[in-house]
Amino acid sequence: MPQPLLEVKDLRVSFRTEDGVVKAVDGVSFTLSPREVLGIVGESGSGKSVTMMSVLRLINDPNMLVSGEVLYKGRDLMKLGKGQMQEVRGDEIAMIFQDPMTSLNPVYRIGDQICEGILTHQDIDKPAARKRAVELLQQVGIPHAGSRVDDFPHQFSGGMRQRAMIAMALANNPDVLIADEPTTALDVTIQAQIIELIDKLKDDFDSAVVLITHDLGVVADIADRIAVMYAGRVVEFGAKRDLFYDPQHPYTWGLLGSIPRLDRPKASRLYSIEGTPPSLISPPQGCKFRPRCPHAFEKCMEEPELVSRVDKRDHLDRCWLDPATKRVTRYNTIEGGRAA
Amino acid sequence: MSVDGGTPLVEVDSLKKYFPIRKGLLSREVARVHAVDDVTFSVREGETLGLVGESGCGKSTLGRTIVRLLDPTSGDVKFRGRSIAKLGRRGLRPLRREMQIVFQDPYASLNPRKRVGSIIAAPLQIHGVGDRDERKKQVRALLATVGLSPEHYNRFPHEFSGGQRQRIGVARALALRPKLIVADEPVSALDVSIQSQMLNLLDDLQEEFQLTYIFIAHDLGVVRHVSDRIAVMYLGKLVELSPAEELYERPIMPYTEALLSAVPIPDPDLSDQRERIVLQGDVPSPINPPSGCRFHPRCRYMTDICVQVEPPLVDYGNGHLAACHHPLNVDKEHAKPEDPSGASQPVPTPDIQRSSVVRRIVDYSKRPEEQT
Numbered sequence: 001m002p003q004p005l006l007e008v009k010d011l012r013v014s015f016r017t018e019d020g021v022v023k024a025v026d027g028v029s030f031t032l033s034p035r036e037v038l039g040i041v042g043e044s045g046s047g048k049s050v051t052m053m054s055v056l057r058l059i060n061d062p063n064m065l066v067s068g069e070v071l072y073k074g075r076d077l078m079k080l081g082k083g084q085m086q087e088v089r090g091d092e093i094a095m096i097f098q099d100p101m102t103s104l105n106p107v108y109r110i111g112d113q114i115c116e117g118i119l120t121h122q123d124i125d126k127p128a129a130r131k132r133a134v135e136l137l138q139q140v141g142i143p144h145a146g147s148r149v150d151d152f153p154h155q156f157s158g159g160m161r162q163r164a165m166i167a168m169a170l171a172n173n174p175d176v177l178i179a180d181e182p183t184t185a186l187d188v189t190i191q192a193q194i195i196e197l198i199d200k201l202k203d204d205f206d207s208a209v210v211l212i213t214h215d216l217g218v219v220a221d222i223a224d225r226i227a228v229m230y231a232g233r234v235v236e237f238g239a240k241r242d243l244f245y246d247p248q249h250p251y252t253w254g255l256l257g258s259i260p261r262l263d264r265p266k267a268s269r270l271y272s273i274e275g276t277p278p279s280l281i282s283p284p285q286g287c288k289f290r291p292r293c294p295h296a297f298e299k300c301m302e303e304p305e306l307v308s309r310v311d312k313r314d315h316l317d318r319c320w321l322d323p324a325t326k327r328v329t330r331y332n333t334i335e336g337g338r339a340a
Numbered sequence: 341m342s343v344d345g346g347t348p349l350v351e352v353d354s355l356k357k358y359f360p361i362r363k364g365l366l367s368r369e370v371a372r373v374h375a376v377d378d379v380t381f382s383v384r385e386g387e388t389l390g391l392v393g394e395s396g397c398g399k400s401t402l403g404r405t406i407v408r409l410l411d412p413t414s415g416d417v418k419f420r421g422r423s424i425a426k427l428g429r430r431g432l433r434p435l436r437r438e439m440q441i442v443f444q445d446p447y448a449s450l451n452p453r454k455r456v457g458s459i460i461a462a463p464l465q466i467h468g469v470g471d472r473d474e475r476k477k478q479v480r481a482l483l484a485t486v487g488l489s490p491e492h493y494n495r496f497p498h499e500f501s502g503g504q505r506q507r508i509g510v511a512r513a514l515a516l517r518p519k520l521i522v523a524d525e526p527v528s529a530l531d532v533s534i535q536s537q538m539l540n541l542l543d544d545l546q547e548e549f550q551l552t553y554i555f556i557a558h559d560l561g562v563v564r565h566v567s568d569r570i571a572v573m574y575l576g577k578l579v580e581l582s583p584a585e586e587l588y589e590r591p592i593m594p595y596t597e598a599l600l601s602a603v604p605i606p607d608p609d610l611s612d613q614r615e616r617i618v619l620q621g622d623v624p625s626p627i628n629p630p631s632g633c634r635f636h637p638r639c640r641y642m643t644d645i646c647v648q649v650e651p652p653l654v655d656y657g658n659g660h661l662a663a664c665h666h667p668l669n670v671d672k673e674h675a676k677p678e679d680p681s682g683a684s685q686p687v688p689t690p691d692i693q694r695s696s697v698v699r700r701i702v703d704y705s706k707r708p709e710e711q712t
Binding site: 160185330 | 530534543560561565566584585610620
């Protein structure tokens with residue numbers, strides 16, 4: 001395995017609230033190799049966004065407590081000063097946010113917003129930065145980039161705004177691009193355009209990508225490895241094909257089973273994960289998924305570790321069931337509702 | 341869920357809904373948004389009709405116009421054979437009991453200052469059903485029906501999660517025992533695991549109360565799961581109407597084909613194999629929709645005729661209708677439907693039988709290496 005570009009070790013993020021301490025991220029570790037696409041999948045509240053926001057130290061809340069290490073090319077980002085962090089942010093690690101409607105400043109021109117990042121990190125003058133902005137807009141597929149560069153965000157459609165956001169993130173040729181639900185606010189046909197674009201640009205710019213999404217379909221397309229998060233923890237982590245064809249955690253099975261899928265015969269009834277995600281203030285004892293898991297047994301009262309399988313070192317999961325049992329039981333969860 | 345032989349519950353006839361754009365001191369009408377433009381179809385009793393399309397295609401406006409939350413610009417809507425497009429407030433009131441709507445956003449569609457009990461009881465109160473105690477009893481029963489606890493009666497909406505709120509919205513819609521429920525993107529704000537609970541609930545309720553659904557959604561997977569028939573809309577027009585499975589097996593309209601191929605598939609190998617049609621550009625403005633076929637600027641089969649002549653909605657048999665000059669997946673004899681305008685022009689037809697949906701079942705008892 002190549003030297004990791006980014007290594008997160010035992011990241012914990014919690015927030016003090018009136019009701020108690022919310023453990024949003026509870027011991028997350030992963031690595032990201034150069035030019036790799038890592039998918040982070042989870043439902044709302046699973047901690048996927050908070051994890052990546054804290055990697056960039058974007059959350060500024062006096063009630064937040066963070067611990068753990070975030071090593072970027074060997075440097076611990078958690079220990080950097082404000083100024084040093086700003087040099088990394090947007091230059092070496094850049095982020096695309098979920099909602100292009102609210103992430104762009106409505107009173108500045110698109111071009112100026114792209115130039116701002118370029119001028120902060122590169123030693124060039126304004127006309128050169130503007131030229132670069134036009135080039136970037138062309139690269140992300142905005143027609144008539146030369147004139148559209150002076151448009152305001154409201155003159156762009158949703159898909160074009162997301163393209164502009166991507167142009168902004170790529171402005172300084174970052175090594176890591178974090179995309180937080182980049183397509184959630186968009187229609188399927190536009191989503192397909194954006195995913196294709198990210199897939200192409202990661203090669204053009206030689207960047208590694210962390211793609212945060214709740215949609216397993218999106219990561220099936222472009223991710224190399226996938227982490228599934230539940231209640232602030234990674235519950236399964238593995239190469240894409242292993243995760244889809246040999247899923248180890250019952251939560252992953254549930255996710256795969258509850259999507260109405262076009263690539264399967266119509267299900268008479270969808271599998272559904274009973275109940276709701278647990279409170280992060282007083283999470284259940286033992287495995288966090290235990291109260292919703294149909295396969296739970298006594299042992300699940302103890303918290304399982306994220307461990308790799310005996311026969312496959314790079315496929316990790318957090319579950320007490322033995323792999324042989326899993327192979328027998330998971331079919332019903334994932335495909336059970338569908339008529340064969 | 342009966343597909344065939346049902347009597348029409350709702351008949352929509354050349355329905356149009358335009359929104360005027362006014363400008364200036366005298367608020368003169370300068371343009372119109374063609375939100376729903378000449379749409380005709382019917383919904384049979386007991387079926388689920390799925391209504392799909394991208395944002396701005398007019399699917400929500402159509403749903404709201406059918407239940408008369410909006411007044412149609414022209415055209416007619418018949419409910420059980422009776423025209424309701426021109427009824428006034430008074431005349432509509434008894435019909436409101438029969439037609440209810442579930443809204444998309446469970447955070448915006450419940451009054452945050454009202455308790456759940458009075459939110460669900462509101463329709464009962466308005467229609468003077470029972471006395472206070474009777475209504476309370478009914479609301480408790482409704483809460484149980486949608487999978488909430490009757491003890492939730494006195495809580496406020498903010499105490500519930502998104503999925504639970506949507507259940508409250510469903511309970512409110514059910515309160516008057518309607519015949520028709522228009523569900524406007526009822527699951528799109530919910531997480532996958534909660535979404536499947538909700539879909540199963542709607543399925544159960546349909547059986548229990550013999551409901552007819554108009555199910556509006558942009559997710560083609562969800563729509564396939566719930567629908568008996570599916571209507572595809574593009575820029576205010578109905579472009580294809582088909583029995584559910586058939587739409588996925590052999591889409592006729594190229595827009596439907598592209599829409600299907602854009603749906604991400606959570607199976608990496610299949611995802612690699614299938615043909616991907618990425619539509620270029622955005623949906624044009626409904627203020628000045630393109631001439632001829634409204635899809636022509638984004639269509640890969642576009643020819644001159646598409647720019648000039650608007651394709652009529654043609655029946656290709658088996659209740660499968662589509663509006664296209666270059667229909668896909670149809671037999672040659674069907675390919676040249678009789679042109680009602682009389683303007684016959686040779687129409688090249690792509691003769692490939694294709695399906696953008698590939699299927700297989702993964703054998704989960706094997707390891708990925710052993711699978712083919």
